[in-house]
Amino acid sequence: MIVVAATEWSAVAAEIADDVTGRLLASAFRSLEHREDSQVDAPIVARVSKGSDGYVDVTTAAGIVTRSAGMAAALDVATEFNRELLDRCMHFAVHAAVLSTRGGTLALPAESGTGKSTLAAACLRQGFGYVSDEALVVTLDGAVLPYPRPLALSRWSRTAVGITENPRSGATSKHCVDGEELVSPLQLGQVVFSPAAADVRAVIRMRRRSGDPLLTRLPRSQGATELLRNSFNHYRDPAGAVALVHRVAERAESFDLGLDDPSAAAELLASHFGVRESDSWIHRPC
Amino acid sequence: MTSMDAIGVPDRGQDDLHEHLLDGDLTIYDPRSRRAVFLNRTATATWGCADGGRSDGQIAAILAEQFDQDIDSITSQVSQLLDELDDLELLEQREPPRRRR
Numbered sequence: 001m002i003v004v005a006a007t008e009w010s011a012v013a014a015e016i017a018d019d020v021t022g023r024l025l026a027s028a029f030r031s032l033e034h035r036e037d038s039q040v041d042a043p044i045v046a047r048v049s050k051g052s053d054g055y056v057d058v059t060t061a062a063g064i065v066t067r068s069a070g071m072a073a074a075l076d077v078a079t080e081f082n083r084e085l086l087d088r089c090m091h092f093a094v095h096a097a098v099l100s101t102r103g104g105t106l107a108l109p110a111e112s113g114t115g116k117s118t119l120a121a122a123c124l125r126q127g128f129g130y131v132s133d134e135a136l137v138v139t140l141d142g143a144v145l146p147y148p149r150p151l152a153l154s155r156w157s158r159t160a161v162g163i164t165e166n167p168r169s170g171a172t173s174k175h176c177v178d179g180e181e182l183v184s185p186l187q188l189g190q191v192v193f194s195p196a197a198a199d200v201r202a203v204i205r206m207r208r209r210s211g212d213p214l215l216t217r218l219p220r221s222q223g224a225t226e227l228l229r230n231s232f233n234h235y236r237d238p239a240g241a242v243a244l245v246h247r248v249a250e251r252a253e254s255f256d257l258g259l260d261d262p263s264a265a266a267e268l269l270a271s272h273f274g275v276r277e278s279d280s281w282i283h284r285p286c
Numbered sequence: 287m288t289s290m291d292a293i294g295v296p297d298r299g300q301d302d303l304h305e306h307l308l309d310g311d312l313t314i315y316d317p318r319s320r321r322a323v324f325l326n327r328t329a330t331a332t333w334g335c336a337d338g339g340r341s342d343g344q345i346a347a348i349l350a351e352q353f354d355q356d357i358d359s360i361t362s363q364v365s366q367l368l369d370e371l372d373d374l375e376l377l378e379q380r381e382p383p384r385r386r387r
Contacts, residue, residue, distance in 0.1 A: 221311030225291060225324050239304050242315040242322050246306040 086135055086232065091145060092244050095230045096136035098144065100129030100192045102274040104201025105144045107136045108257070109230035114206055115262060118157040122266035124189030125161060127275030131192050133185075136227075140240075142199050142248050148191050150182040160262050163188075200252045202273065203227060209258025213265040215272055216256045223254030289329040289367055292321050292374060303376070303387055319375055328353060332367050336377060338385025342368055 086093055096109040097116035106128075110116050120133035132147035139145065153163070158181060185191050203223030204215075227245040228234060234241035259265035304315040312330040314323045325333055331352060335345040346364040350357040368384055371377050377384045 219309050219311055219326075221308045221313065221324060221326075224306075224308060224313060228322060238320065238322070239315055239317060242304060242306065242313060246308055246313065250308055 086147075089135075089137060089233065090236075091140075092138045092231065092241055093233050094136040094138075094227050095134070095232060096227075097123075097133045098131035098136045098147070099123050099269075100131050100190075100198065101201065104198040104252075105131060106202050106204060106269070106273060107144075107200050107227070107252075108204045108206055109136065109226045110206045111230065115157075115259075116206070117151045117153060118160060119206070119259070119262045119265060120185075121151050121153060121157065121163070121183065121188055122161040122262040123269060124185060125263075126266040126270040127189065128266075128270065129190045129192040129275075130185040130188070136200070138200070138244065138248060140244065142244075142251065144198065144200060146192055148185055150184055151188075152180045153183050154180050157262075158183075161266075162263060200248050202253045202255055203249060204255045204257050204269075206257050206259065208260065210260050213257065213259040213261065213268045215268055216258075218254040218256050220249045220252070220254045223252060224249035226254075289326050289363075290370060291324040314376060316374070316376060321374065323371075323374060323376065329367055332364055333371070333386065336368065336371070336384050336386050338379065338383055341382040342384075344383075 094107070094109050095111060095116075096107045097120040098108070099106045099120065108116060108119065117133040120130065124130050130148060131144065132149070133151050134149060135147045137145040137147050153161075163183065203220075203226060205218065205222070205226050224245040227248060228242065231241060231245075257265060257269070302317070304317070306313040306315075307330070310327040310330060312325045312333060314325070314333075315321070316323070328349065331349055332345060335348055340348070342365045343361060345368075346357055346361040349355070349364060350360055353360075368377065368382075372384070376387055378387050379385055
């Protein structure tokens with residue numbers, strides 16, 4: 001039996017069984033940063049048990065949520081925690097890659113599978129600060145809260161952003177499932193753990209475009225539309241969410257980013273917005 | 287660019303429409319239908335003219351002058367937009383002259 005407890009914005013392995021699955025889970029959760037200042041009000045607990053058939057059941061308060069094998073179980077636990085943590089989040093939240101720059105935060109709202117993590121990884125290597133590749137979390141006054149987590153990158157993504165496959169390079173982790181590798185953002189660049197990162201400076205809509213990347217300005221109302229369209233908890237206070245996305249969009253610029261090559265797009269963003277300068281809330285790779 | 291974009295937003299709520307204007311574009315949140323509707327600049331101007339005292343043709347004439355367009359080319363677009371706003375139950379009257387809720 002393995003019990004893994006997640007606190008707000010962090011996850012810790014509380015008890016790990018001494019078997020292969022346990023070691024895999026422990027490895028997976030070592031990729032998550034433990035926050036010393038986390039409040040353990042109501043930890044999320046998942047119980048992981050291995051049946052005689054060799055499969056692993058992941059059980060939460062909602063019952064058995066997944067049945068899988070080996071490393072996939074670890075990812076299922078992480079996914080479940082992620083879902084639960086975001087569901088518990090009382091702040092307005094949007095599916096987005098979020099990056100820190102010299103003059104504020106860039107939000108790239110987009111659905112899953114549109115390349116947010118790959119572009120975030122490429123931007124990290126350009127010198128942007130990492131805030132999240134999953135969620136833009138905004139307080140009522142528009143401040144951005146960090147939501148860091150390991151980046152799941154496919155082989156194509158790792159190649160596209162120039163992450164070496166040499167395990168001795170230290171550039172990547174060794175957690176790999178279905179061709180996707182969990183990569184700690186700390187291994188790629190700077191991570192912003194500030195309690196409230198700078199306000200959103202730009203809302204950037206991503207779309208596929210062949211050839212060179214192109215950044216074009218959009219009406220700010222379009223930025224508000226993108227934020228609302230990609231929000232996953234606006235239903236709690238829809239009128240408040242509509243008002244908040246307009247407050248955020250009003251203080252930001254809105255852009256359309258057409259891209260094919262994430263590294264080229266990251267270079268374009270760096271030249272346009274400038275990269276992050278150092279401050280005490282940033283962790284850098286060793 | 288489309289003139290209007292609607293996103294469903296589930297809620298139970300009040301009947302008043304919430305309007306947010308940004309750079310000439312308007313977002314209307316309707317608590318009753320649980321929808322946020324985005325209007326571009328021309329659609330926002332059309333919305334502003336739908337005061338219950340003007341026919342579709344009169345609204346088209348105002349917009350034609352405001353945006354320096356030929357009235358014949360925009361009359362059908364204005365009527366189509368007002369029909370869409372009708373379908374979204376954002377107008378009080380389904381027949382011209384139409385008025386915002």
